[in-house]
Amino acid sequence: MLREATSCERTENALRKYQNHNIDATSREGPGSSQIQDMETSALPSHNWRTAADPRVAAHQFSQDLFLRNKDLEPLRLRVDIRQDKQTQDQALVHFYSTDHVQWARQLYCRLEGDPATGEGVNRHMMSTVMFKLISGFHINSDSTITRIFEGESDHLIPSVSADLIDNRLFTIAGRMIGHSFLHSGPSFPGLSPAVLHVLFGGSLETAPITLEDCPDLDIRSVVQALRGDADIEDSEYVHYLCLYANLPLPNVTNRKWLAEKLLFHAVIDKTKFQIDQLRKGLQDTGIWPLLIHRSDVIPILFPGESDAQLTPQMILDQIVWPESLTIIFDQFYTPDDDDSGVADTDRVSGYLKTFIKNATPADLKSLTRFWTGWELPSTEMKVEVVNALLPTAYTCFEKLRLPRHYNSYRTFDIDLRACISSSYSGFGCT
Missing domain, CATH: 3.30.2410.10 (Hect, E3 ligase catalytic domain)
Incomplete structure (x- = not known):
């Protein structure tokens, strides 16, 4: 009703005459993931992205060089049928990014089946949808519940502790989504906890800047606050359960403040280490890891604070x-x-x-x-x-x-x- 297909459709149709073998992410690919890592380290981009004063310029130079290096690879093709229900649409997005051994830094063609629009506007729409779903949650379960990959409050998001998400490599998929959007100058992922970012990019676990707000479990928050204070909770069954679950000693008068920080560390970092490893793997798969390691000032562009990502x-x-x-x-x-x-x-x-x-x-x-x-x-x-x-x-x-x-x-x-x-x-x- 409100949007219209444009002459971009005619442009894409013309391109198709010269690209009759467009593939999707499940088709045969170029270099595998190990080869991609070799490419990252042995053939760094020719642009002077390391010394560019503006981190956004450095990010653009790095991305464009990756695309130039892969210009002869067949395009990736992402199709979503908007006539289907939300579950089927979201499953299509997750499936696209679940495929291994994909060189993500290459031309992308997106198609909304059931909608006449084509062209770069559709690509932008699809990238925006992917990042919106990653933040708000996917409809991928048969019971119509929303699967949230990250949980918590604004600027303190941490990976969900669901074992099913780990087993299905949803955090690797999330890393690929974030990196792929970055390559195409798309939306970033705002609001991730600084403690998670610290660990994600190689900071030691012991020095992670954890705050009480990083813990999404309000019951654990209450226990931590009580242990930090003077409340008498040494005999609480729930506190004993948390300590035993985290392999920590039971509370007493002398260890309660130490125990409070250990319980908080366990809730925020210990329980998300595997998820953070998967997230890092997904980012590495997209080829942008050398940029993030050598240019730490690009990280806030990829993972901005919620307020920094707000439009005015x-x-x-x-x-x-x-x-x-x-x-x-x-x-x-x-x-x-x-x-x-x-x-x-x-x-x-x-x-x-x-x-x-x-x-x-x-x-x-x-x-x-x-x-x-x-x-x-x-x-x-x-x-x-x-x-x-x-x-x-x-x-x-x-x-x-x-x-x-x-x-x-x-x-x-x-x-x-x-x-x-x-x-x-x-x-x-x-x-």
Whole structure:
């Protein structure tokens, strides 16, 4: 209803004439994982990414060189049928990233089966969906429950302690998702605990900066707080159970504060070591590990704090290319009156959009940007056109937002735009 397929479809069709053997991640691949590691260490990127002053420039140079090195490999192809239920769609994403021996730094073609849209906008939409699911959870169980790979509060997320997720290598899959999105300049993974990041990138377990907020289990938090204080809990059966489970001595007057920190360490680090190892393996599989090891200033780009990942109105307003006049899409609909009224309509509707952005919540801004460009990241040129139309539409391949000229009330504009941007998680051509 709200998005439209664009001329990107014609471009991709032309490319297909020269790429008749496109493969997906389950097809035969180039170098295996051991060969990929050899490539990482023996043929480092030719760009001067090690000394680039800006870490974002260093990340871009490193990624582009990996793509250049793999330019002769057949593209990866990711297909998701949006006509299927959420469980089937999420299983398709997980299956795509579960395949071993894949060279991830190569051209990617994404396809939403059941939707006519194609092109770079679909790729951005898919990358955004993958990262959104990784943060919010996947529908991969038959009982329709949501499987959360990470748990906890904002800026203190740690890997889930579920043994089933470890057995099914979901954290390796998560690492591949994060690294793959990074390679394509996609969304990052915000809010991971600094203690987990410390261990993930080689810090010693003993010096991990653990805080009480890193523990997602509120019962364990209460025990730690009690042990740190003066409450009489030496005879608590639950405290005894936690100590025995963590192979620690029972509490007494002299060891309780030491025991509090040991229980916290066990809950946050000891119980997630295997998950962190898998997450590191997944990142290494994507080929970006040398960059992260040699340029630690890139790590906050890949794993920003929640507040650093939030969009602000000014971040979007600074990137918008505003229209100066009405855009006439079809000449047969042009009338001389458009010359006079078009400028006024353009100014009025552009003003409505500015008002919407300035008053929007961070969640609204993410939805707007995703509808506009395909993912939640503002581009360097977010174009606006005011046209003869019924509802707002987005041409994600060209990062262009088209707004109808007929709005004379901000309230009506606000209602319609909110309805439109809420559709972006359903696909492009879907209602």
